Amino acid sequence: MTDSASGYTLQQASVAPAADTCDEPVRRTIAVVDGNSLMHRAFHAIPPSMNAPDGRPTNAVFGFLNMFLKMVDAFHPDGIAVAFDKGKPLVRMEMLPSYKAQRPPMDEDLHVQFPMIKQLLEHLSIPILEAAGWEGDDILGTLARLGEQEGLDMLLITGDRDMYQLTTEHVKIVGTKRGLSDVQLMTPQVVEDLYHGITPALVPDFYGLKGDSSDNIPGVPGIGPKKASALIMRYGSLDEVIAHAEEVPGKMGENLRAHIDDALLSRRVATIQTDAPVELDMRELSFPAFDAHAVHDALGELGIMAMQNRFLMLIGDDEGPSSPDGETLAVADALIARAETAEGIDEAVAELVRAIDAGEWIAAVIDDDKKDGALFGLTHTLWVATSERLIAFEEPEGTEAVSTEHAGGIDLTAGLVRGVISRLLADARLCAPDMKSLIRELVPADSSEPALTDALEIDVSRTFDTTLAAYLLDSARSHFDDGYIADTYLSVSLPPARGEAGAPTDAPVASARAAAVARAAREPLARALELRGAKNVFWDIETPLVPVLVAMERTGMLVDPGCLKDLSEGLESQIDELAVRIRALAGDSDFNISSPMQLSHILFDVMGLPTKGLKKTHRGYYSTNARVLDELAQDNELVRLILEYREKTKIKSTYLDTLGPLRRQDGRVHTTYNQTITATGRLSSSNPNLQNIPTRSELGHTVKTAFSAGEGALFLAVDYSQIELRLLAHLSGDEHLIRAFREGEDFHAETAARVFGVPVDEVTPRLRSRAKAVNFGIVYGQQAFGLSQTLDIPVSEAQEMIDRYFEAYPGVRAFLDRTVAEAAERGYAETMFGRRRPIPELRMKNATQRSFGERTAMNHPMQGSAADIIKIAMRRVAERLHGGDLHAKMILQVHDELDFECPIAEVADVSAMVREEMEGVVKLKVPLIADVSTGVTWADAK
Structure with a gap:
């Protein structure tokens, strides 16, 4: 893969087996896959968040196919067969009744995927071999010996190390080491090196001594791999070790002499059988032997269309059903157009215009040479991928703007890169891994810099953000880089980019590779969005929001540096006073209050505070996190002062000392909104994070006094009232909840009355506060322990309150139970608008993880729907402000709240308009x- 003049092509990494050097005819290569081994590894390597359209889990099937294709790419076998276990391993159980007896039953989600993978293999015309009572290992062993006798090279694909005993010059093991990506080709020499001299023929002897706990093979107690290897190397074989057992000293010798029968039995059980009752004419076996329609039908049924193109390429058919436009993986010669070279610009522009006129999807990625943390670099490059060329539009930063207007309507007066982006956004079908960064080139964050377009006038129906699409397809992930997208949706392993480990000198830069990946992945991503029901969320909610966020980020927020400075200095004095008091109480004038280790020493070693139930960190001291200190603070003044010290130092360092330097030339701070961070669908804010300023703390409130709307304007905040509780009422259909909200009652007081059995007019502030905690706790799936911590009451009392709540609102209990059950069956929870959140924890064996999954499933329909609603409202409000005569600007989104800079004369009109749009998003x-x-x-304002 290069970006040199010789061409730029996205290719699969390929590692072919070494060819024979003798003059005998070329031997055919047959691969035999241990289906059970690969399915188990795939199931545990791929998160359980993938499902077929009918809800069946498909993570193991996806992982199996992924590994299968990588094996084909690497070794190009002439034929493939897959072996599976069938029933109990009776052949070995007759030798050792306890064989594998300790293993738990197969996970049901894995069990249901075996028929699916077998049906897929049948569609691919790949033979499946099974024999009742026999394991896949023995089938592989049988075929290995038969194939070798017939003059074939055999590849055995398995994760079981005991298979290494089968290795010969013409039988090699492809071992899956970690998950699905790391494989090792085992030859006799590699096996010998791995086991420090143990040859393949001696592997059963080795297992005879060391045993195998995973299969319940006993071996000899006290003899592990190193001792087993040393004994065999000294005496030559297990039989010779036994013959010289009297010479083995100490406890090891005693164990050996006492367990000779166990060692011999263990060797017998560990020996791969080569006489399994299976038949396969390997001379007639060929791969690939399937057709395009079979692949399309089989993968479509399971919703795994991302791999279709890889299978089609194996048969030389990239024009099969639903295939891309013929240029999915290749982008030809790299064309470099520089600002000072008119000929280069003309040629590049001509190719760009051709692609636009042809209606192609064009990918674009911005690259510059700025270092981490720097605002500017020396050069700016826009990488553009069409079906024919990879183009680098390159111009040095700070050079004079090109003054000509080139063919194709590309105005270069603002510079080459910006001129091309303007044309792409105006007329092209444009895809990118970060659409906002492209728009930002034309709409700078600093509003003192001129904007070349109005972000809100961009036609987003012709844009496609590949990262945004990948996020919607698996929001539980935290990263969606090129490697993940290429591997998941193109089944391609990306070679390293320039500067990365192992990259050749002519490797492409990362941005060039990113453009090629984005263009290639757009179609499979679009297809996956449709198959998984995420199409509407992508096109109706997330994509239209991109220009809205660009506009909000450009507007920014006015902040008063003088106010920040005064607040910081005042807080610094308070922090110094606190430090003196804390050190006096601790009895240590040199104590570093910010050091968790020193604090732990003071609290637990010096002062002797209770440590029952506390855990130590990996460095060996008791944790002093917020939860621990909150509990200790109830009875200890020093701990209360430390919590106060922490809060004030955090506010000072995170906000008061940071916000001022982040102001741009326009006197404003400009946060960045992130659409692909949270699993719930909520936006997050960074650099600076303006959503995370504490709202309930007096200190957080103080920080907000530094933000204003400017002269002649007011800060306008519009906040959804109890939106998640209202969504709970709507989704559960509980008649009592619905009536309370419809009648406009004090909802928390109404809940208190129903839960505590008193008239509404007798509900005290304390009872209302408790009812409020229960209301919101239920929305977030809180259990009795969590509620008891919130209200500082016994767990039994908290459980009684929850029970009463569900008695008062029976529809809620039924809804939550149904939601958890459906999420467990599907592998995901869903919002009103179709946003899915994968919840793999629901299928995990660990009770704590499963409990987290249940709480997540309960909460997502409300929290995720609230996120969808406010995003839709943001787009509608932005359109109303943009299309009317109002001058107010939307400047901030914090959870369920939208904030505006509003001229005083417009407050009434803007308030009415915003409320109308926010309240009219959906009818509940x-x-x-x-x-x-x-x-x-x-x-x-708050």
Whole structure:
């Protein structure tokens, strides 16, 4: 894969077996796959968040096929067969009744995938071999010896190390080491090196001594791999070790002499059988032997269309059903167009115009040479991938703008890169791994810099953000880089980019590779969105939001550096006073309060505070995290002061000392909104994080006094009232919840009345507060222990409150139970709008993880739907502001709240318009309510 003049092609990595050097005819290569081994490894390597359209889990099938294709790419076998276990391993159980007896039953989600993979293999015309009572290992062993006798080279694909005994000059083991990506080709010499001199023929002897706990093979107690290897190397074989057992000293010798029969039995059980009752004419075996329609039908049924093109390429058919436009994986010669070379620009522009006129999807990625943390680099390059060329539009930063207008309507007066992006956004079908970064080239974050377009006038129906698509398809992931997208949706292993380990000198730069990947992945990603029901969320919610976020980021928020400085200095004095008091109480004037290790020493070693139930860190001291200190603070003044010290130092360092330097030339701070971070679908904010300023703390409130709307304007905040509780009422259909919201009652007081059995007018503030905690706790799937911690009450009392809540609102209990059950069956929970959140924890054996999965399943329909609703509202409000005569600007989104800079004369009109749009996003069984508040500063408005 290169970006040189010789061409740029995205290719699969290929490692072919070494060819024979003798003059005998070329031997055919037959691969035999241990189906059970590969399915187990795939199941545990791929998160259980993949499902067929009918809800069946498919993670093991996907992983199996992924490994299968990598094996084909690497070794190009002439024929393939797959062996599976069938029934109990009776052949070995007759030798050793306890063989594998300790293994738990197969996970049901894995069990249901075996018929699926077998049906797929049948569609691919790959023979399946099974024999009742026999294991796949023995079938592989049988075929290995038969194939070798027939003059074939045999590849055995398995993760079982005891198979190494079969290795010969013409039988090699392809061992899966870690998950699905790391394989090792085992030859006799590699086996001997691995086991420190143990040859393949001696592997059963080796297992005879060391045993195998995973299969319940006993071996000799006290003899592990190193001792077993040493004994065999000294005496030559297990039989000779036994013959010289009297010479073996110490406890090892005693164990050996006492367990000779166990050693011999273990060797027998560990010996791969080569006489399994299976038949296969390997001379007639060929691969590939399937057709395009068989692949399309088989993969489509399971919703694994991302691999279709790889299978089609194996038969030389990239024009099969639903295949891309013929240029999925290849981008030809790299064309470098520089600002100072008119000929290069003309040629590059001509290719760009050709692709636009042809209606192709074109990919674009921005690259520059700036170092991490720097604002500017020396050069700016736009990599553009068409079906024919990979183009680098390159211009040095700071050079004079090109003053000509080139053919194709590309205006270069603002510079080469910006001119090309303008044309792409105006007329092309454009895909990118970061669409916002392309728009940002034309709409700088600093509003003191001129914008070359209006972000809100971009036609997003012609854009496709590949990272956004991949996120919607698996929001449980945290990263969606080129390697993941290529591997998952193109079944391609990316070679390293320039500067990465192992990359040749002519390797492409990462941005060039990213453009090629984006263009190739767009179609399979679009197909996957449709198959998994995420198409509407992508096109109706997330994609239209991109230009809205660009506009909000450009507007930014006014912040007063003088106010920040005064607040910081005032807080610094308080922090210094606290430090003096803390050190005095600790009795140590040199104590570093910010050091968890020193704090742990003071609290638990010096002061002797209780440590029952506390865990130590990996460095050996007791944790002093917030949860631990919160519990200790109830009875200890020093701990209360430390918590206060932590809060004030964090506010000072995170906000008061940081926000000022982050101001741009326009006097504003400009946060960045992230659409692909949270699994719930909520936006996150970074650099700076303006969503995370503490809302309930007096200190957090103080920070907000530094933000204002500017002269002649007010800070306007519009906040959804109890949106998740209202969504719970709607989704559960509980008549009592619905009535409470419809009648406009004090919902928390109504809950208190029903839970505690008192009239509404007798509900005290304390009872209302408890009911409020229960209401929100239920939404978040909180259990009795969590509620007891929140309210500082016994777990039994918390459980009684929850039980009463569900008695009062029976529809809620039924809804939550149904939601968890459906999520466990499907592998995901879903919002009202179809946003799916994978919840692999629901299928895990660990009770703590499963409990987390249940809480997540309960909460996602409400929290995720709330995220969808406010995103839709943001787009509608932005369109109303943009299309009317109003001058107010949307500047911030924090969870269920939208914030605006609003001229004083427009407050009434803007408030009414925003409430109308926010409350009208969706029609529920209960009213959506948006509350409005205003103030001179952000703090005043909230």
